[in-house]
Amino acid sequence: MDFNFSKQDEKFRTEVRAFIDQNNPAGRPEDRSPKDIQAWNQKLAEKRWIGFSWPREDGGGGGSVIEQFILKEEMSKAHTPALGSDFMGLAWVGPALIRHGTAAQKDRFLPDLLNGRSVWCTGYSEPDIGSDLAGLQTKAVLDEGSGGSHYVVNGQKIWTTAAHVAKWIFMLVRTTSESESRYGGITCLLIPMDSPGIEVQPIKSLVGYHSFNQVFFNDVRVPVENRLGAEGEGWKVVMGALANERSGISESTGMERQLEDLKELARNSKKNGRPALEDPAVRRELGRYESMISAMRLNGLRNLTKQLQGSPPSTETSVNKFLRGQLEIPMADFSMSLLGTAAQETGPWQTNSLTFHGVVIGGGSPNIQRNIIAERILGLPKD
Template sequence: MNLDFTPEEQAFRDEVRAFIAENHPKHLEGMGNREDMSSEDMTAWHKILGKKGWSAPAWPVEYGGTGWTPTQRYIWSEENARVGTFMPLPFGVSMVGPVIYTFGNDEQKAKHLPGILSGDVWWCQGYSEPGAGSDLASLKTTAVRATDSEGDHYIINGQKTWTTLAQHADWGFFLCRTDPDAAKPQEGISFILIDMKSPGVEVKPIKLLDGGYEVNETWLTDVRVPVENLVGAENQGWTYAKFLLAHERSGIAGVARSKRGVEKLREIAANETIDGDPLIDDFDFARKVSQLEIDLTALEITELRTLANEQAGKGPGPESSILKIKGTEIQQRLTELTLEAVGNYGTPYYGSIAKDTGSNEYPIGPDYAAHSASTYFNMRKTSIYGGSNEIQRNIISKMILGL
């Protein structure tokens, strides 16, 4: 056992660090999750990486992956976190892309993979419904097959919700019920790609706790979709959905970003004072920071062990649920402690201040305090999305403990 980096890995780190320094747009450094980013800002880095061939490192090389080892991918995320780049959104690269290259046909691969890699096509995910959250298999959106003079197609009707950033999306991947009479609810579901500009698709924004509009309701009314947009076999969509979720979970831990977050938290706590002394020297607070850091170290090594397993040919399995649970708990604690650290200046609503001043410069309180509350509110989503942390526990209980 040896966790040191080889000289080749060090050289790789130097190479990607140099690339990021030369190519990442300066005005986007550290923007992270800020809700005041434009859609252009959110895809800028993705498009640069697409040109370089680095937008989907985990993909097989034949489909446009980089062929990097898990260690190189780990170095890559560390180097991005150092600068605070806004990484490619997961919906194309981490979610629908792997489903298409694994289960899709050649036409679908040729049509969709290039746009996912380049960042030119924005994807969204149509899974959840108002009545189907954790019980996703109970979804009711229907796709009924029909034939007319224009060929075979599905007519899709239903309502999806929590469709993240669908307001910018060109395409969406949807779970729809194609066999209402299947013996089990999981058996009658299909995985269908929908052009978001199709007539009958309507996206309504949902305002969230942080004041932003990150998610939407997506209404589908008699949406006509060519049957060529079915991925894999009809009624096998649940299998693909589970595959996708396991892929999503393994990248969801966000270790590198949280490590940078802890560094920032220490900087904030060194700047804030309590009874005249730096907050970071306050034992109660320092203890919480150390606990967070220890838990993060444990998660980091656990993720590396999982990656090593993956490299040995064992794909992302149920252990990735551990990464999702611990990773999101840590991300949330980080935002909690940041909000605690800024004290009184967590209170002002910077969304309204920005509107008043018409600028992103906040005249009230220290810079690092802006967004600390809204980020805390926003990050409550992490233990809910991607299969809530309770669902992850169900998965571990069933798949690992055998209960």
């Protein structure tokens, strides 16, 4: 057991810090202009730090798992903008293409994905299919009339983040209904969002913000060469991508930052007319959050060690995804209790106490994580 980083890794950390010092846009994150972000991404692209861990032959940076960890940690500490603008494309579509794409597909999609010219959304959930993804109903039928060169897609996706700005959708469809397993017969397609027959309708979140959508598919024709992986293997393609999502969402550094903000709020709050930090219950709660956030970080490092020893990210990432919810929910609640009657007004903490639900549910709600842990790790019988 050794938590020290190697000399080479420390050298990389120094390089990252220098890069951030030089290129991180000034001001608070919320004040940054699209131009600032573009300039930042340009600099990152020059260093090949977008697609940092992808193989160099696929246009990535060929960085090691541990360097990626260092890069993300330093960026999060310094409140930099994200690594590239196409979050979903980089986190899920790119890794899936690298693992399952043909040479032609990689050539066609990866360069645009890396330089931010394509924006991707992902079509998993459907109106009747939320957490139980394997039951999806959107159908793709091979069009015999065209000599089998096209699929015709009909159905509906929902909770599709960024569908209104995306150029492409990475989605799951059902290609056969008869299959021995529920997971067979599912196929992954890459579809241009300007295809005839696609209609996007906005859904407003509970704070009135538009980030996700319903997407309707009405006889949408998709060339067969836009299929990623073999027919019937879509489940495998996407499960790898979802494991990436789970490990990606569960960054403990983001929680560390939230805790710092929460401490600051506590320093400026009163309980029963006394400074809140004199209240042992307030202090104990802050100590509990800090301990749990450390546990998250260390769980991440234990997973990282497993990755370094050659096992890919697995269901273990559900542990941190679940913990994230176990922290977000009480921390939001705690901030509101510190505010007292000001909690009834509007403000950033009040908004956060409403919007954290999105983070906690997205990528699989806490109950789904409990099921995954119980069934796949503890081996309890499936529902």
